[in-house]
Every structure is written in structure tokens, then in C-alpha cells.
Amino acid sequence: MENNPGRRDFVKTLGAAGAVIATTGWEALAWQAKTAPGPDAAERTLVLLALDAVKSAGANYADVRITRGNQESVSTRERQITGVSKSETYGIGIRALVGGSWGFAATHDLRRDSVVKTAREAASIAAANNKVNPVRINLSPVKKVADGRWITPHEIDPFTIPIEQKAQLLFQTNEEALRVKGVRFVTSSITSIKESRLLGTTDGSIIQQTYIRLGPNVNVTAVKDDNSDFETRSAALSPMGKGWEYIISLQMQETAQRWAEEAVMKLSAPPAEPGIWDLVLHPSHLWLTIHESLAHPTELDRAMNYEANYAGTTFLAPPEKVLRKFKVGSELLNIVGNRTETGACATTGWDDEAVPAQSWPIIDKGVLVNYQTTREMADWISGITKIKDSQGCSYGEDWSSIPFPRMPNVSLQPNPREVREEEVIAATKHGIFIEGDGSYSIDQQRYNFQFGGQAFWEIKDGKRTRMLRNVAYQARTPEFWNSLDMIGGKSTYKLGSALSDAKGQPVQLNAVSHGCPVALFRNINILNTA
Amino acid sequence: MQSSTRKGLSLEESRALCNKVLSYSKADHARVNVDAGVHLFTRTAINRVTTAGATEDVDVRIISVFGKRVASTVTNRLDDASLERAVRDCEALAKLSPEDPEYMPELGEQKYSDVNAYYPSTGDLTTEARARAASFAVKSADAAKVMASGFIDVSAGANAVATSNRLFGYHSGTGVASTLTMRTLDGDSSGWAGDEGADWSTIESERIAADALRKCQDWRGKTSLDPGKYDVILEPAAAGMLMLRMMNVFDARQAEEGRSFLSKPGGGTMLNEKLFDERVTIISDPMEKNAETSTFTGGGLPASRETWVEKGVLKTLSYSRFWADRKGVPPKPPGLNFVMSGGMASIDDMVRETRRGVLITRFWYVRPLNPRIASFTGLTRDGTFLIENGRISRPVTNFRFNQSLSEMLANVQMLGSPTRVCASESSTVGPPIVVPALKVKDFFLSSVSDAI
Numbered sequence: 001m002e003n004n005p006g007r008r009d010f011v012k013t014l015g016a017a018g019a020v021i022a023t024t025g026w027e028a029l030a031w032q033a034k035t036a037p038g039p040d041a042a043e044r045t046l047v048l049l050a051l052d053a054v055k056s057a058g059a060n061y062a063d064v065r066i067t068r069g070n071q072e073s074v075s076t077r078e079r080q081i082t083g084v085s086k087s088e089t090y091g092i093g094i095r096a097l098v099g100g101s102w103g104f105a106a107t108h109d110l111r112r113d114s115v116v117k118t119a120r121e122a123a124s125i126a127a128a129n130n131k132v133n134p135v136r137i138n139l140s141p142v143k144k145v146a147d148g149r150w151i152t153p154h155e156i157d158p159f160t161i162p163i164e165q166k167a168q169l170l171f172q173t174n175e176e177a178l179r180v181k182g183v184r185f186v187t188s189s190i191t192s193i194k195e196s197r198l199l200g201t202t203d204g205s206i207i208q209q210t211y212i213r214l215g216p217n218v219n220v221t222a223v224k225d226d227n228s229d230f231e232t233r234s235a236a237l238s239p240m241g242k243g244w245e246y247i248i249s250l251q252m253q254e255t256a257q258r259w260a261e262e263a264v265m266k267l268s269a270p271p272a273e274p275g276i277w278d279l280v281l282h283p284s285h286l287w288l289t290i291h292e293s294l295a296h297p298t299e300l301d302r303a304m305n306y307e308a309n310y311a312g313t314t315f316l317a318p319p320e321k322v323l324r325k326f327k328v329g330s331e332l333l334n335i336v337g338n339r340t341e342t343g344a345c346a347t348t349g350w351d352d353e354a355v356p357a358q359s360w361p362i363i364d365k366g367v368l369v370n371y372q373t374t375r376e377m378a379d380w381i382s383g384i385t386k387i388k389d390s391q392g393c394s395y396g397e398d399w400s401s402i403p404f405p406r407m408p409n410v411s412l413q414p415n416p417r418e419v420r421e422e423e424v425i426a427a428t429k430h431g432i433f434i435e436g437d438g439s440y441s442i443d444q445q446r447y448n449f450q451f452g453g454q455a456f457w458e459i460k461d462g463k464r465t466r467m468l469r470n471v472a473y474q475a476r477t478p479e480f481w482n483s484l485d486m487i488g489g490k491s492t493y494k495l496g497s498a499l500s501d502a503k504g505q506p507v508q509l510n511a512v513s514h515g516c517p518v519a520l521f522r523n524i525n526i527l528n529t530a
Numbered sequence: 531m532q533s534s535t536r537k538g539l540s541l542e543e544s545r546a547l548c549n550k551v552l553s554y555s556k557a558d559h560a561r562v563n564v565d566a567g568v569h570l571f572t573r574t575a576i577n578r579v580t581t582a583g584a585t586e587d588v589d590v591r592i593i594s595v596f597g598k599r600v601a602s603t604v605t606n607r608l609d610d611a612s613l614e615r616a617v618r619d620c621e622a623l624a625k626l627s628p629e630d631p632e633y634m635p636e637l638g639e640q641k642y643s644d645v646n647a648y649y650p651s652t653g654d655l656t657t658e659a660r661a662r663a664a665s666f667a668v669k670s671a672d673a674a675k676v677m678a679s680g681f682i683d684v685s686a687g688a689n690a691v692a693t694s695n696r697l698f699g700y701h702s703g704t705g706v707a708s709t710l711t712m713r714t715l716d717g718d719s720s721g722w723a724g725d726e727g728a729d730w731s732t733i734e735s736e737r738i739a740a741d742a743l744r745k746c747q748d749w750r751g752k753t754s755l756d757p758g759k760y761d762v763i764l765e766p767a768a769a770g771m772l773m774l775r776m777m778n779v780f781d782a783r784q785a786e787e788g789r790s791f792l793s794k795p796g797g798g799t800m801l802n803e804k805l806f807d808e809r810v811t812i813i814s815d816p817m818e819k820n821a822e823t824s825t826f827t828g829g830g831l832p833a834s835r836e837t838w839v840e841k842g843v844l845k846t847l848s849y850s851r852f853w854a855d856r857k858g859v860p861p862k863p864p865g866l867n868f869v870m871s872g873g874m875a876s877i878d879d880m881v882r883e884t885r886r887g888v889l890i891t892r893f894w895y896v897r898p899l900n901p902r903i904a905s906f907t908g909l910t911r912d913g914t915f916l917i918e919n920g921r922i923s924r925p926v927t928n929f930r931f932n933q934s935l936s937e938m939l940a941n942v943q944m945l946g947s948p949t950r951v952c953a954s955e956s957s958t959v960g961p962p963i964v965v966p967a968l969k970v971k972d973f974f975l976s977s978v979s980d981a982i
Binding site for chain 2: 080081082083084085086087088089090091093101102103104105106107108109121122124125126128129131132133134135162163164167171184185221223224226227228229230304305306307308309310312313315317318400401402404439440441442443444445446447448450452470472474476502505506507527529530
């Protein structure tokens with residue numbers, strides 16, 4: 001359903017994995033050409049001014065971004081409003097390369113003299129750093145984009161929907177949940193995001209992009225009459241890079257009753273017996289397991305020790321020992337990195353180094369074949385991958401954040417044969433079906449993970465039966481993915497997303513999605529978290 | 531008076547900005563929060579400075595109120611037209627908003643204690659000085675043939691609050707965290723050390739480099755150890771990363787509504803009940819040296835010293851203004867820092883007193899498991915050692931833990947001297963956490979992690 005290709009699809013030819021989503025997307029392309037706005041003239045002048053100033057101050061390369069981020073948020077609790085807010089953050093960030101060192105400076109003050117001063121400061125910081133162990137940096141080639149324009153494909157701009165309408169939708173959703181006996185609390189919210197990003201580089205590119213994202217949330221709490229126990233059910237409502245039509249499609253009021261009933265059912269559900277079970281993971285849950293155990297470990301900067309002090313390194317290192325050799329999972333495991341998937345949160349036209357959005361295989365039939373790269377990083381592994389160009393993963397959260405390697409959408413490809421969810425469940429004798437993401441934790445090399453969920457259902461002899469609670473599974477990443485035994489077809493494929501994936505020092509947030517079908521894993525260790 | 535080099539806005543500049551914003555207001559009530567300052571950083575990896583930067587920003591948050599209709603806007607555009615537009619937007623939004631029955635009228639003038647939380651040693655820190663500090667790590671790593679990855683994070687600035695009821699508060703402060711990971715070139719060992727404070731002069735860059743290197747060297751050749759319940763010694767950073775999760779748990783409403791481990795089955799809360807070991811005392815105090823915080827909250831409520839837990843007994847709970855009004859008690863904001871009392875024991879003393887246990891340097895990816903018992907999961911990282919018969923006997927592989935923090939505080943056996951620690955996993959300066967090293971019994975190390 002969600003694996004509609006984006007407007008660009010530069011699938012590399014390392015393996016067949018990418019071919020599953022490789023169609024043209026011409027409709028989206030035509031739509032973009034009509035709709036994407038160009039740069040504001042005053043902002044364009046400031047970007048060019050900053051580029052001139054930073055070059056004059058000694059930068060051998062620089063990129064400049066003016067971003068304007070707008071957010072609107074409505075949140076409720078039961079029958080009342082808990083918050084209505086709008087925010088705007090606007091400024092300029094300049095990244096300069098002097099010798100082999102990067103410097104970054106940013107300001108909210110967009111007067112000309114302030115912009116020039118900030119550009120010089122970026123170059124001066126880079127120059128100061130270049131005195132401590134300078135190295136040589138080879139930036140991969142990129143084509144100049146003289147007038148790039150892109151906007152998130154959408155039908156209805158969420159900022160055109162009145163605040164009362166948003167609040168009304170949330171109240172109706174809460175009311176439906178509160179109708180269910182045993183439900184005492186409901187919180188719900190909708191965050192609407194629009195960001196304008198103007199990029200200029202010393203290579204001559206000028207690119208204006210506009211991103212639209214939505215983050216809905218509903219959380220239902222059931223409490224026992226005597227206050228002796230409580231359970232929550234968070235609805236599996238993913239953030240998405242779409243317009244208001246996405247919220248309409250969720251039918252929140254209609255589904256609220258089911259979430260509420262599940263919260264109440266959890267209160268009296270038995271815990272799972274700890275031990276070995278098969279797991280059937282719904283996409284509303286599996287996306288996060290992919291995010292933590294496959295998407296983060298295939299960030300090349302982690303493999304090269306750049307993130308050792310915080311996010312960590314990865315078990316998929318060093319590249320020369322694992323690329324085209326390491327068997328991450330079973331033959332069913334085909335993982336594609338992309339910034340092109342329609343509706344996905346990391347989808348874009350170009351990255352923050354003016355590299356075009358693309359789609360490429362990362363794991364092909366279970367074997368690691370590539371990483372996520374930027375212009376600085378592509379050179380590190382091009383001898384093995386034979387790919388000279390960046391995969392386009394440079395991103396800074398906003399004007400105040402230095403661009404650095406960030407995760408694209410990283411998606412598990414569905415079975416090319418149509419396999420329905422019922423068929424996957426029917427293939428399971430003693431298992432647990434998990435929906436929604438819950439508690440999650442994974443080590444700094446991404447080996448040992450433990451994940452909870454929202455709703456757990458026992459599968460007995462191929463049939464989904466009673467609800468369970470206090471379930472978590474714990475596994476070692478390669479063993480887990482090698483136990484992947486069956487995956488659903490396209491009809492089961494969905495996107496799951498996060499608006500605030502953290503990485504880097506200073507820590508930055510990234511919006512990212514992961515598409516996946518329903519999937520069956522054999523013999524997984526189940527814990528009781530009570 | 532502010533010195534010319536002080537980052538963020540001065541008291542006079544803040545007051546003028548607040549007054550200007552309030553002068554645009556046509557709402558029944560309005561509030562302004564100003565947050566102004568700089569954020570500086572230097573990052574090292576693979577024995578070189580990889581990035582450094584400086585960001586300067588001023589955020590203005592406006593809250594407009596008509597009756598009980600409330601909305602807020604935030605902008606960082608300070609020209610008159612933009613500020614007035616932000617006020618108009620906020621008022622339009624408030625008029626459209628449904629009523630918030632829990633809205634409490636804006637506060638009038640308040641009396642706040644003075645606290646000196648701004649340290650020029652931190653606010654004036656230059657790129658060159660940060661690079662010099664980073665070079666201790668780089669040189670030491672080069673000499674030992676290991677790899678250094680570090681981060682120096684600095685924030686310096688001021689915040690202010692003002693209301694249409696003539697309240698005004700101003701606070702300026704600084705914070706700095708310096709952390710370092712040393713890894714062997716073959717990736718077979720890793721060691722970590724770090725400091726955090728308000729005052730850069732308390733950050734010991736050479737000692738951090740030496741400690742991280744020593745941990746990295748001592749952890750080489752680690753071997754496996756069976757999971758299970760162990761006596762553990764938590765170094766201060768490890769203890770702080772868990773206690774960070776206890777910062778906002780003392781909330782009366784959550785407890786009274788049956789949604790917290792402080793809820794009593796059958797109704798009520800655990801107030802005045804003994805929950806933890808009698809050596810556990812937890813306070814918050816804006817005046818705590820090198821861990822100072824603002825003496826007011828974002829809403830303008832005065833924040834003062836509070837004792838949350840005394841000798842293991844839950845002594846008080848925080849009340850929002852709405853919940854306090856409903857319950858007929860004075861409002862009490864949650865603590866803005868977390869200060870736990872300690873004892874006299876050194877890490878060496880704790881090791882000597884341990885027949886069989888595990889020494890833990892720090893944690894990673896700590897996430898909630900079960901709110902009914904305040905349990906969390908997470909992993910050990912960057913230096914984990916087996917203790918046998920009063921001595922560190924060997925380095926061991928990392929573990930995942932699954933542990934109730936309430937139970938852990940009941941199982942405290944020894945406490946060290948409290949110190950401010952870098953408790954955030956990202957090593958970003960956070961709310962000040964002051965904790966001792968702890969020795970606790972029956973800590974559940976639930977499975978082995980291969981991660982290094």
C-alpha cells in the first residue's frame with residue numbers, strides 16, 4: 001500500500017533487491033514540476049552573500065542553508081485541551097571546509113552584516129580545528145543543480161485545516177475511547193510540520209525544498225477500579241510525509257474503540273510464558289526493529305568510529321571485512337535505503353550536499369552490499385562498492401545544526417509473491433503476534449536488543465487467539481534476522497516512522513520511515529516484563 | 531550588571547524584549563518566555579577534531595489567554611513586525627481554541643532567590659581553548675596507539691519570564707560537559723570518562739583522558755560471565771544515568787490517579803511510607819554548587835529547595851498549579867535538578883567490601899519497561915569488571931539489565947561522595963544530576979551483550 005515509488009528512483013544495480021520498488025513515479029514528477037515553489041529572492045541573496053564571505057575567508061568548500069521551520073500542535077486529554085501551539089524557527093547555518101577540517105556557525109540574525117560575520121566565523125572555526133591533526137578529505141563528485149525545487153507530495157496542506165477542526169477530531173476520538181468501560185484516561189495530539197529549506201553550495205547549486213509532515217498520536221489508559229493496576233495502549237499511528245489526507249485516511253474516531261478495548265483487555269490478559277516462541281511481527285511493530293537493528297548498523301560513519309562516543313559503532317565493521325561477505329540475515333532479507341519512497345519521512349529531492357535522492361540496496365538476499373554515505377564518506381568504500389557517488393545521506397536538523405550523515409528511509413522489501421497476513425499466521429504453530437511499538441533498547445554495536453510492543457496475541461496452531469501482556473523479546477541481531485522464515489506480500493507492506501531519531505554530538509533529530517511487510521521469525525527468546 | 535562578554539540577553543535587554551511583546555498583547559492575559567544564548571561544541575573522532583561549531587539563538591514564547599482559551603507561539607525573529615505578528619497569531623489561535631478547564635490565571639509579581647549560575651570560565655570558552663582540551667585526548671590516544679572520540683558541549687545564556695500581571699524573572703547560567711571514549715585500534719576494547727558542570731574550571735581534561743585510556747586498557751581481554759542477579763558497584767555516571775529517570779517521578783497527580791509506582795493499591799499514594807534504604811535522601815536545590823538552576827519555572831513559580839525522599843521515606847510530591855488548587859494545597863513544581871546524598875565510601879572501599887559482584891562504568895539505551903514498578907532496561911558500556919573476594923578479578927562482557935529502580939534504591943549497601951555527572955546518553959549538558967557511586971545488591975543483569 002505504501003510502497004509507491006517516489007519521483008526519483010536511481011536504483012543501483014548491485015542486486016535485485018531494489019527492483020521491487022523500482023517503477024517510474026512519473027505522475028509524482030509531473031506534479032512536482034507544477035507545484036514546488038522556488039526560492040525567496042531575499043533568502044537567495046543572503047545565501048549567495050554567505051557563500052562569497054566564507055570562500056573569501058579561506059573555505060575550500062562550503063554549504064549554506066536557510067531554513068524556516070513551522071510547527072503547529074494541538075493536544076487534548078479526555079474532554080479538554082491541554083495545548084495549542086505554533087512555533088517558528090528561522091536562521092542560517094554555514095558549514096565550511098578549511099584544509100581537512102569542518103567548522104560550523106549559525107545565527108537567527110539574518111541581517112547582512114550578521115550573515116557575513118557568521119560565514120567568517122564558520123571558516124575561522126574550521127581553520128582553528130585544522131591545526132589539530134589535519135587530514136585530507138575527498139568529497140565525491142556531484143552535479144551542479146542551478147535551480148532545484150521540490151515539495152513533499154501532498155493533497156491538503158495541514159496548515160489550512162482550522163485548529164477547531166483538529167481539536168474536534170481529537171475530542172471525537174477521545175470520546176469513542178472513553179465509551180469503553182474501564183478506560184479512564186485518553187490523550188491525543190496532532191503535530192503539523194512545514195519546513196522551507198534553501199541550500200546553496202560553493203559548487204554552484206541552489207535548491208529550494210519544502211517538507212510537510214504530520215505526527216498524530218493517541219494513548220489510552222485503562223485502570224482497575226481499585227487503582228491496583230493500569231495498562232496503556234498507544235495507537236500505532238505513524239508520522240508521515242503527507243498532507244492532511246493522511247489524517248483523514250486514519251479514521252481515528254472509528255478505530256479508537258478498538259484501541260480502548262485492547263487497553264482494557266490487557267488488564268486481565270495473562271503474561272506470556274517465558275521461553276522460545278515464534279514471532280509474527282506486524283509492520284506497525286517491525287519498522288522499529290528494522291530501524292534499530294539494521295538501519296543504524298549500516299551507517300558508514302558508525303563503522304568508521306565517528307560515533308563511538310555516543311551512538312556507538314556497529315557489528316557491521318570494518319567495511320573491508322563485511323561488505324559482500326557478512327550474512328546479516330536469511331535469503332528473504334532484502335533491505336533498500338532510499339530517499340524516494342512517497343509518504344516516507346526521509347524522502348526529499350536532494351540532500352544537504354545537493355546530491356539527488358536515490359534508492360539503493362544495502363542488504364541483498366541476506367548479505368551486506370552497501371552502507372549509507374555522504375560525499376565525504378563515499379570515497380572510504382568506493383574501492384569495494386565501485387560506487388564513487390554519495391548515496392545522498394547528508395542532513396542537518398535545521399539551520400542551527402551542522403549537516404552530517406543521517407539515516408535515509410531503510411525498508412524491508414515485501415515478498416514478490418502475494419502472501420497475506422493470514423497465511424503467515426497460519427504457518428505458525430506456537431507463536432505471538434505483536435502490533436505496535438513499545439519499549440525498545442539495543443546496545444551500541446547493535447547486537448543485543450530487547451523490544452516490547454502494544455498488543456500481543458497468542459497464535460496457536462495457525463490461529464490468532466487470546467491477548468497476552470508483559471511481553472518482550474530479546475535477541476542477537478544476526479541470529480534474529482537469520483531466523484526470518486516468511487514474509488508477507490505487497491498487500492501487507494506499510495510504513496512506520498519516527499519524527500525524532502537522535503544521533504550525533506550535538507544530538508540532532510531526524511525524521512525517518514521504514515517500510516516492511518508482516519514477517520515470521522522462528523524460535524525467539526520471550527521474556528515476561530512484569 | 532552584565533559583563534560585555536556575557537552570552538544571551540542581559541537582564542535589561544530581556545526586560546525590554548518582554549515588555550515590548552506584552553505591549554502588543556490584546557488578550558485578557560499574556561505571558562512571555564525568552565530563552566537566549568549560544569551553544570558551542572567541539573567533536574573529536576579517530577584522533578582528530580572532526581567538527582566544531584557555534585550557534586546563537588533567541589527564542590520568544592508567547593502565551594495568550596482569553597477567558598480559559600489558551601494558545602502559545604514561539605518565534606526567533608526579533609524585529610518589531612515579526613514579534614507583533616507572533617502575538618497576533620497567538621491571539622487568533624487562542625480565540626479558536628476550545629477552553630482549557632485546567633488553565634490557571636497567570637501569576638503576578640513573585641519573589642525569587644538570587645543564584646549565581648553563570649560562570650564566565652564557561653561562557654567565554656573559545657574554539658582554540660576547546661581544541662587545546664581536545665588535544666589532550668588526541669595526544670594521549672596517539673601515544674597509546676588507541677582511538678579517541680570525544681565531545682565538549684557548552685551552553686551559555688539567559689532566560690526570562692514575564693506576565694501581563696507584572697511578573698518578571700531573569701536567570702542566566704552556563705553548563706559544560708566533556709566526555710571521551712577511547713577504543714583500541716582492533717575495536718576489542720573501549721573505555722569512557724567524562725565530567726559535567728556549570729564551571730569549565732572544574733572540568734579536568736587531562737584526568738578524563740587518563741581515565742578513559744585506563745578503562746580501555748583494563749577492559750582488554752574481557753571474558754564472558756553468566757547473567758544473573760549480582761551485587762553491583764555503579765560508578766557515579768552509571769548511577770546518574772539511572773537517577774535521571776527518577777527526576778520527574780514525584781508527581782502527585784500521577785500517583786493519585788493510579789498511574790505511578792507511587793500509587794497505593796486501593797487508592798492514595800505512598801506519601802510518608804518508607805520506600806528505599808534509609809541512607810537514600812533525594813532533594814532538589816537551585817543553589818547546589820556547580821549544579822545551579824533557575825529559581826523559577828517556565829510558568830514563573832518560584833523553585834526552592836525541596837526534600838523529596840528523606841532517609842528512604844517519601845516526604846513530598848509535586849503539585850501543578852491546577853492540581854494544587856483542586857486539592858487545596860500550595861503548588862510545588864518538580865525539581866529542576868536532582869541531588870542525592872551520599873556516604874564516605876570510595877570505589878576502592880566498595881570493591882574491598884564485595885565478595886562477588888560487577889563494577890559498571892556507565893549505561894546505554896536506558897528505556898522504561900514497566901511503570902507499575904519503575905523498571906527499566908538498558909546495557910552496560912565502556913568498562914565492566916567482575917569483582918571477586920574484594921578485588922577486581924577480570925574484565926567481563928557487557929550486559930543488558932532489567933531492573934526496578936525502586937527496588938534498587940531499597941537495596942543500596944554503600945554510597946560514595948556525591949558528584950555532578952554527565953547523565954545524558956548523548957553527553958549533552960542536561961538538567962544537573964548530583965549522585966554518589968552506589969553499591970547495590972541483587973541488580974538483575976539479564977542477558978549478555980557482545981557489544982564493545
